[in-house]
Amino acid sequence: MxxxxxxxxxxxxxxxxxxxxxxxxxxxxxxxxxxxxxxxxxxxxxxxxxxxxxxxxxxxxxxxxxxxxxxxxxxxxxxxxxxxxxxxxxxxxxxxxxxxxxxxxxxxxxxxxxxxxxxxxxxxxxxxxxxxxxxxxxxxxxxxxxxxxxxxxxxxxxxxxxxxxxxxxxxxxRQGRVKDPKTLLQEWAQSEGHDLPDYQTVDRSGPDHDPRFTVEVRIGDTFRETGSDRSKQDAERAAAFKLLEQVEPFHDTSGR
The missing domain is CATH 1.10.1520.10 (Ribonuclease III domain)
Incomplete structure (x- = not known):
């Protein structure tokens, strides 16, 4: 056998x-x-x-x-x-x-x-x-x-x-650009008369020592984008960064 x-x-x-x-x-x-x-x-x-x-x-x-x-x-x-x-x-x-x-x-x-x-x-x-x-x-x-x-x-x-x-x-x-993408997105929303950005965690994956968070940011019912990273805060920034690229030319938010 x-x-x-x-x-x-x-x-x-x-x-x-x-x-x-x-x-x-x-x-x-x-x-x-x-x-x-x-x-x-x-x-x-x-x-x-x-x-x-x-x-x-x-x-x-x-x-x-x-x-x-x-x-x-x-x-x-x-x-x-x-x-x-x-x-x-x-x-x-x-x-x-x-x-x-x-x-x-x-x-x-x-x-x-x-x-x-x-x-x-x-x-x-x-x-x-x-x-x-x-x-x-x-x-x-x-x-x-x-x-x-x-x-x-x-x-x-x-x-x-x-x-x-x-x-x-x-x-x-990024020369001269200091503000965080979340701050820039909020300022844009306010200047355009939109609701303030709302961030929601929609997914968490990966092991405890190396998690991956996916966050969705919404501005009213019109604008939305998702971002992923190792922390909720970085995922929020990633989502804000991507939505900024949608709503206006990136260099216009440079703060120069």
């Missing part, structure tokens, strides 16, 4: 799940675009691997999710240092909104689009057919994961150089 495979052996086999691979052409294109040639190309591959490309409960460990966690912190440090150095006359109350506008999923997704990372994301065919490579959350995650991969492979200087390039359009667009 054939004996059942020991549980521990099955777990070890699952842990050895093979990581999907980028083609040599894709790796070279990404390295040229990112501006760094990896000593450990597995880091780049993992950064570009969406959880849907892997099966089993170990899939999350082999995908870009852990790198995303680290990349978010590296990005926060680089942006905080940049603001601290370049905004010497501003107080903490002015610096914090600037930081929050750049260290969030929407800003990371814009950076990923600027660097054309989406086309190389490794994911399931189902996700690809559903537009996964253009999805904001996917692009934001990939950007954060690439930042982490660069940090691990080349250090903080390498990660900083990528951030300066990837976020350059946003750095330029």
């Amino acid at each position: 054939k004996q059942a495979r020991p549980k521990r052996t099955r777990q070890r086999a699952a842990a050895k799940q093979v990581l999907p691979q980028l083609s040599g052409e894709a790796v070279e294109a990404l390295e040229d675009r990112i501006g760094h040639h990896f000593r450990d190309r597995d880091l780049l591959t993992r950064a570009m691997t969406h959880p849907s490309a892997l099966s089993g409960r170990n899939g999350a460990l082999k995908s870009n999710q852990r790198l995303e966690f680290l990349g978010d912190r590296v990005l926060g440090l680089v942006i905080a240092e940049r603001l601290f150095d370049r905004r010497r006359t501003e107080r903490e109350g002015d610096l914090a909104p600037r930081l929050n506008r750049l260290v969030n999923k929407q800003a990371c997704a814009q950076a990923a689009k600027h660097m054309d990372l989406g086309r190389h994301v490794i994911m399931s065919q189902y996700e690809i057919e559903g537009g996964g490579r253009e999805r904001e959350s996917t692009l934001g995650d990939v950007c954060e994961a690439v930042i982490a991969a660069l940090y691990l492979d080349g250090g903080l200087k390498t990660a900083r150089a990528f951030i300066e390039r990837a976020f350059a359009p946003q750095f330029e667009a």
